[in-house]
Amino acid sequence: MQAKDKVTAKTGYHHGDLRQQLVTATRQLVEEKGQDNFSVSDACRKAGVSTAAPYRHFSDRQEMLxxxxxxxxxxxxxxxxxxxxxxxxxxxxxxxxxxxxxxxxxxxxxxxxxxxxxxxxxxxxxxxxxxxxxxxxxxxxxxxxxxxxxxxxxxxxxxxxxxxxxxxxxxxxxxxxxxxxxxxxxxxxxxxxxxxxxxxxx
Amino acid sequence: MQAKDKVTAKTGYHHGDLRQQLVTATRQLVEEKGQDNFSVSDACRKAGVSTAAPYRHFSDRQEMLxxxxxxxxxxxxxxxxxxxxxxxxxxxxxxxxxxxxxxxxxxxxxxxxxxxxxxxxxxxxxxxxxxxxxxxxxxxxxxxxxxxxxxxxxxxxxxxxxxxxxxxxxxxxxxxxxxxxxxxxxxxxxxxxxxxxxxxxx
DNA sequence: TAGCTATGTAAGAGCCGCTAACAATGTTAG
DNA sequence: CTAACATTGTTAGCGGCTCTTACATAGCTA
Incomplete structure (x- = not known):
């Protein structure tokens, strides 16, 4: 695993299970930094996707939490x-x-x-x-x-x-x-x- | 009072008691919208000062809360x-x-x-x-x-x-x-x- | 009144949430 | 098999936020 803390590697253009990976990333970040300091961008970096990707699965940041x-x-x-x-x-x-x-x-x-x-x-x-x-x-x-x-x-x-x-x-x-x-x-x-x-x- | 919800009117360039007014504004906003949705900018609007003013009295947003x-x-x-x-x-x-x-x-x-x-x-x-x-x-x-x-x-x-x-x-x-x-x-x-x-x- | 300190503003860097337009992929009907 | 469609990703960017830097104003004191 090259990037530190990537939740999983991306296999291609499509992800397979991005929603669950974002939940997992969100969860890790919330435990590490608290929900106040959690950012959607952080979760995206962890999951290795663009910052727009979560909005295919969640209506907003609050829904991820x-x-x-x-x-x-x-x-x-x-x-x-x-x-x-x-x-x-x-x-x-x-x-x-x-x-x-x-x-x-x-x-x-x-x-x-x-x-x-x-x-x-x-x-x-x-x-x-x-x-x-x-x-x-x-x-x-x-x-x-x-x-x-x-x-x-x-x-x-x-x-x-x-x-x-x-x-x-x-x-x-x-x-x-x-x-x-x-x-x-x-x-x-x-x-x-x-x-x-x-x-x-x- | 023209602006809705101003904590007090500003008297001149200097404020007199900005620190306490910002605390009061912060407190009101926290009760209204929750600490997650509180913003320093909101408090500034309520106190009628620029968004840089709080940093003369607080090191950061967290200290206001x-x-x-x-x-x-x-x-x-x-x-x-x-x-x-x-x-x-x-x-x-x-x-x-x-x-x-x-x-x-x-x-x-x-x-x-x-x-x-x-x-x-x-x-x-x-x-x-x-x-x-x-x-x-x-x-x-x-x-x-x-x-x-x-x-x-x-x-x-x-x-x-x-x-x-x-x-x-x-x-x-x-x-x-x-x-x-x-x-x-x-x-x-x-x-x-x-x-x-x-x-x-x- | 001159200078010092305190406290305000203006401007802007950098990050974030979220959206719109587009692109790649998976799925299904004929 | 392929055309059409649905799904899910990307790029680019708007507006707003926190916080900093440089400057302006006002009160205090010698």
């Missing part, structure tokens, strides 16, 4: 499912594991995580994928307290947990708290919050 | 002090009032609030003012559980509360949760979390 948010939300769902493996379903342990995975995901992909939750006006797809993530928690909590996954009672019990790990995630990635050993202290915090906040009746 | 974050952090401290008035010092009620004020501040000034917590590399002043805000909570919690305001035990008891309201604030301003009546439900949530999370021994 949005595509990264979508990708992130899908990956977080996968991370949640993985976190549950080996846990007793609907146990407090399983529920805490989701919270730990949430913060771990944010810390591993801070730029992408921020975009997943930035308020973009009209986006049903992102909301749907977000609901799928939240659904993993709802199901475990519902089972734990003995109500259907979509019951209002389950939502009331789940929301404080989400709120807590969401706050912890942002404090961690914005460096408002310094953990001596994040891989120890974050799970501790999450387990403490789960113990305190998770009760059948809210 | 930073000045807004500083202003916000000072105002949040004031809001905390105001929230404590009429409350029994070091009561659970007082502690919950700080949390409610935290979320209310974020909802009232979402653009500024986001900047107050965006991770900017080397900024001691912002951290100091942030510590002053956190100090209000630490003092109340310390008093509640009966330890000095700077005791490690007080920090351990306060941090989960901060984490929770921080998460609630971001979920609210990013519209990830829709409250039927925010002025009712947010205090309920905060009081619930305070009850559950605030115990003497962590």
């Amino acid at each position: 949005h595509a990264v948010a979508l990708e992130g939300m899908a990956e977080m769902k996968t991370a949640f499912d993985a976190a549950l493996e080996g846990k007793t379903p609907c146990s407090k342990d399983a529920i805490a594991a989701i919270g730990e995975a949430y913060v771990a995901f944010a810390v591993a992909h801070p730029g992408m995580f921020r975009m997943m939750f930035a308020h973009h006006d009209p986006d049903e797809t992102l909301k749907t994928r977000g609901d799928a993530c939240y659904g993993v928690l709802l199901q475990q909590v519902g089972g734990f307290i003995g109500v259907p996954a979509d019951a209002e009672e389950g939502r009331a019990a789940s929301f404080p947990l989400w709120t807590f790990v969401h706050g912890l995630a942002f404090l961690a990635i914005d460096r408002k708290v310094e953990f001596a050993d994040m891989s120890v202290q974050v799970p501790q915090m999450v387990q403490l919050a789960t113990d305190r906040l998770l009760v059948a009746k809210s | 930073h000045a807004v974050a500083l202003e916000g952090m000072a105002e949040m401290k004031t809001a905390f002090d105001a929230a404590l008035e009429g409350k029994t010092p070091c009561s659970k009620d007082a502690i919950a009032a700080i949390g409610e004020a935290y979320v209310a501040f974020a909802v009232a000034h979402p653009g500024m609030f986001r900047m107050m917590f965006a991770h900017h590399d080397p900024d001691e002043t912002l951290k100091t003012r942030g510590d002053a805000c956190y100090g209000v909570l630490l003092q109340q919690v310390g008093g509640f559980i009966g330890v000095p305001a700077d005791a490690e035990e007080g920090r351990a008891a306060s941090f989960p509360l901060w984490t929770f309201v921080h998460g609630l604030a971001f979920l609210a301003i990013d519209r990830k949760v829709e409250f039927a009546d925010m002025s009712v439900q947010v205090p309920q949530m905060v009081q619930l979390a305070t009850d559950r999370l605030l115990v003497a021994k962590s």
Whole structure:
């Protein structure tokens, strides 16, 4: 690979999979430099195409960033499912594991995580994928307290947990708290919050 | 006032208080359009000066945004002090009032609030003012559980509360949760979390 | 009032987002 | 097989942005 950091080499005039390559490039740049300092031109240089090429696949710069948010939300769902493996379903342990995975995901992909939750006006797809993530928690909590996954009672019990790990995630990635050993202290915090906040009746 | 939205009229060649006027303009624009869509040129138009003028007072665009974050952090401290008035010092009620004020501040000034917590590399002043805000909570919690305001035990008891309201604030301003009546439900949530999370021994 | 410092403007370099016109390639109907 | 069309790339360029340089104006002080 001659050019540093090219996402892939171009094979000919047509690219094959430019859209996904641009998403990947955007994602890398967002993590490296933050979404404020990301430029479409940067992504084009990484993908090895002209600066006009992205507009065949995205309506504007914002939509490129949005595509990264979508990708992130899908990956977080996968991370949640993985976190549950080996846990007793609907146990407090399983529920805490989701919270730990949430913060771990944010810390591993801070730029992408921020975009997943930035308020973009009209986006049903992102909301749907977000609901799928939240659904993993709802199901475990519902089972734990003995109500259907979509019951209002389950939502009331789940929301404080989400709120807590969401706050912890942002404090961690914005460096408002310094953990001596994040891989120890974050799970501790999450387990403490789960113990305190998770009760059948809210 | 002829030009729409001018922050103040210019009196002559020299301005008098351009720095503060630019901060105010920046703040207004950040709230209206978000920090991504804020431009130095916009702020100049609002202040009625040339686009080169800000660079006599700020090193770059980022520093203008930073000045807004500083202003916000000072105002949040004031809001905390105001929230404590009429409350029994070091009561659970007082502690919950700080949390409610935290979320209310974020909802009232979402653009500024986001900047107050965006991770900017080397900024001691912002951290100091942030510590002053956190100090209000630490003092109340310390008093509640009966330890000095700077005791490690007080920090351990306060941090989960901060984490929770921080998460609630971001979920609210990013519209990830829709409250039927925010002025009712947010205090309920905060009081619930305070009850559950605030115990003497962590 | 002369000189110094502070703070404004004008002009422009360089980058970016995005568009319009065009070119190369892939696809499909006859 | 080929002509027509759809797709997806390029080149060139407009307008706007950040920030710098050189200069102009105004307030302060000796």
